[in-house]
Amino acid sequence: MKITHIIYSLNTGGTETMLVDIANEQAKTEDVSVIIVNKSINEYIAGKFHDGIKTYRIEREPGSRNPLKLVKFNLLLKEINPDVIHCHNHTLINLIKWPLKGVKYLTVHALNYPIVNFNKYDKLFAISESVKKDILSKGNYKVQVVYNGIHTELITQKKHFKPDAPFKIIQVSRLNHTQKGQHILIEALSLIKKNNPKLQFTADFIGEGESLDYLKKLVDKNDLSQNIRFWGNQTRSFVYQNLHKYDLLVQPSLFEGFGLTVAEAMAAKVPVLVSNINGPMEIIGNGEYGAYFKSEKIDDCADKIERIIKKYEFQKITTLKAYNYCFANFSIESTSEKYLNNY
Structure with missing residues (x-):
């Protein structure tokens, strides 16, 4: 299975740390890649990805609407042609401009998350039952709970x-x-x-x-x-x-x-x-x-x-x-x- 994770930035937050851990674990059995859209990257965190994971940097300025970066992003995604497109911010779906075979997923990492783009995803993941309940209170979405994990x-x-x-x-x-x-x-x-x-x-x-x-x-x-x-x-x-x-x-x-x-x-x-x-x-x-x-x-x-x-x-x-x-x-x-x- 070809899995591509997409995230805007790679800093020291919990979402970024969790992405590194999940990608590394999935890469033991699957073909995993990560696309980082913005220039905002902590090199220490980036260095935690295992060698088998392909990481791509679009190097967009945060908040920029530079059309060349958007084209670069879509050409890259088309070239990878993943089976799974796993986004870690709800607005990332709006960057995808061309039809792709990959099934689109979003992990909702917090309560009171904006729902404006939820219906553009094939399925939502919630990090807890509390987050799932919050999502379902706002609409009839397809949601699966997957707890965050740690290296016990x-x-x-x-x-x-x-x-x-x-x-x-x-x-x-x-x-x-x-x-x-x-x-x-x-x-x-x-x-x-x-x-x-x-x-x-x-x-x-x-x-x-x-x-x-x-x-x-x-x-x-x-x-x-x-x-x-x-x-x-x-x-x-x-x-x-x-x-x-x-x-x-x-x-x-x-x-x-x-x-x-x-x-x-x-x-x-x-x-x-x-x-x-x-x-x-x-x-x-x-x-x-x-x-x-x-x-x-x-x-x-x-x-x-x-x-x-x-x-x-x-x-x-x-x-x-x-x-x-x-x-x-x-x-x-x-x-x-x-x-x-x-x-």
Whole structure:
């Protein structure tokens, strides 16, 4: 089967990372190529594609309507002549100007996704049941759920469940507090510090984004500069090799279609605490494989963190169940197989 994935840019986002993993896994048995439309390319990410994958760069300026780039794109697609055309942004279908035999698919990576181009695709993939439900609330589309996958075998597992002081918390995501809710966690930690001044804890935020300055000021305002550190972007290898050193991952998102870092923490046998929104709650089995707090409620977030700390020894049972569930449902092998079976 000839599969061509199409994406606008190749930066450090979750969609791009997922594309690399899926393409590499599919290339073990299929003829896989990737077309990157825009010039915006992170060479480190691009270098992660396996040698057997053909990658093509159209090198269009983002947002450009240069007709020569459009012709180049369509000539290339016609030359490849794929059986499967798998798009990772809904507007990519509008770049295809000539009739092709390939069946056209779109992966919907988020909630509240624009539906304007959905009917131009033969089938939609949703990264969670929550995203599928959101799509179907807007129309009678053909949708199949395929969870995002992770390399569970590359993640180091936690072995000790008697945390030493300080209690170590980690949060991994783009620094965009209006979506990811990092300010909720910071305010919750401030509340914990006021209520339990003797409790020693640290919180590391991994990621970059437009909210960095705002979050740093919030840390200073709450006198948490000795507790909270911002590590910036780190490689996935760094995250996979260091997650197990933490005692808790907190994902306080305000809206989220899935929540890949939650699954990664489960694979590391690290306890997780998420806001009770659809995507992350789906990952933790509505509380069976992790803890949750009321979305946007600072006091409830603080309360749940304190409960986890006080009864930490009980987390070992939950994390083992979470690990087994993650391995069965969120491995990259499972994700690739489901895509191949549904093309």
